[in-house]
Amino acid sequence: MGDGLKGPGATSPSTNPSVLPALPPPRGGRARGSGEGGPRAQRLATAAILAALLLAPSLALAQDASVATDASRPAAPAPARAAGECVADPLPADHAPAIEVTVNPPNPQVGDRVRVTWTFRYRTHDRVEFEPDAVALQQPAIELEYAREQPERDRSVHGERDGRLRSEVTVALQPFRSGDVVIRPMNARVNTGDEIARVCTPEVRFRVRSVFGNTSHPQARDITRPEDVRRDALTLRWISLGLDALFVAVVAALSVAAWLRRRPKVVPPPPPPRHPYFIAREALEVLSRGDLLARGLTKDYYDAVSDVVRRYLGGVRGFDAIEMTTDEILAHLRKHPLAGVTQVEVENLLRECDLVKFARYVPAHEDSDAILASAVSLVERGRPTMATAQEASRGGAP
Incomplete structure (x- = not known):
């Protein structure tokens, strides 16, 4: 019966189930072979066709599933690089540092x-x-x-x-x-x-490199024989003592110099004060050679004469006559009069100088010469004795 299913162009269902088997064309209503097996073979062929029709969708689904499974399977991983491996990107030669x-x-x-x-x-x-x-x-x-x-x-x-x-x-x-x-x-x-x-x-x-050099197992050197170092030690000791002595000498010199600087210096005594007579005579001599009157400074001239006489009187009697008024000076001279000088003479000289200084009195040229002569006469009458003059000369008098 198997031969009755095969014919020209027929294919076995087991070989390709998606292709239907071709039926041999009927010849006179009977298949080639035994006469009684024809209907049975036809029924078997019909059953095979139905089975192929039923199994074709299942086989197609199974094939699609296998294809999907292959597509969803992950690709093989790329070879992993070693940990910490440096990766460089391509750069042109002139761009790379x-x-x-x-x-x-x-x-x-x-x-x-x-x-x-x-x-x-x-x-x-x-x-x-x-x-x-x-x-x-x-x-x-x-x-x-x-x-x-x-x-x-x-x-x-x-x-x-x-x-x-x-x-x-x-x-x-x-x-x-x-x-x-x-x-x-x-x-x-x-x-x-x-x-x-x-x-x-x-x-x-x-x-x-090792601190011991290139030797794998360094060994200690042999102990050398002792050497005499006493001479060098004594030399260094003497040098040290010399430096110490030099240091002590320098410190002592600095200390003595500091003591001498701090010691109070002996100041020579000042020269003895000059006698007021010599001071007044020198001042009047300067006024007589001056040009205050020639320049029209009559007030300054009288003021200078008054100051010379006042200093002279205060120096002889020991008071500050420059800061006193004329009345105060006269009152002081009444208690301590000058030898050879009258009170009226002193008053007239000082009053005339006050008139020119404070009252704007303009004296004549002859009066100016007379006031200077009066001042010289007053001072000359107080000339010191010879012993006083010698003492004043030792003090620096001319």
Whole structure:
């Protein structure tokens, strides 16, 4: 019966269920084969067609579901980069900054303060931002740590001769174990105005030397024989004693000089006062040679004559006649008269001078000469004796 289902151009339902099997055309109302199996084969073919029609939608849904499942499955992840790996963006050669790293000191020892400086040179209209990565700088595996005192961050930008800009970033590190130190590249950002790109700094390598040198297991040197150092010690002692003596001498000299300066100085006694006679004679001599009358200063002339006579009278009798009135002077002379000088003569001379000074009296030229002669006569009558003159001469009299 299986052969009766197959015919030219027929396909098995198991091979492709979505395609209906082709029926052989009837020939005389019977299929080729046995005469009694025709109706049964026809029924089987009809059942197969119905089964194919019923199963076709389910198979189509199953195929669509498998396709959707494949589409929703996540794509394979990209290979992950290593932690802390520096990633650089593509930049033209003239846009990329020049980066230079210096280590100071170049050959540090254990415990030294190592300054690592990144120097960036870039175009004038670009900006570079760089912040060192603490994870890359602090490496506990090789005992590399940040130094306690960090250099002050200088964010200023300096101009170069070639027209580019230069900026620096400095970090202080401190290694505590000898060996090679490797600081991986780190990211810096370049702002070109149109975009912000990432660039990588160069890798930093330096070797930390041990304080014991290159010897892995240093040994102490042998003890040297003792040396005689007494001569040097005595020399230093004598030098020290000499310096001490010099210091004491300088201090003593300064002390003596200070004492001499503080000691009260002996002031020579002043010369003895001159006799009022000599002072009055010199003043009257100056008036006689003066030109007060020639210049018409009659009032000043009489005032000067009056002052000379008043000083003379006050000096002889010991009172301040300059500040007294004429009446007060006359009252004082009544108690202590002058030898050879009358009270009337003194009063006439002083009254005439007061008239010219206060009453605007204008005397004649002869009267002016007469008042000077009266003053000279009054003073001459009080001339001291010879002993008094000698004493006055020792005091500086002419």
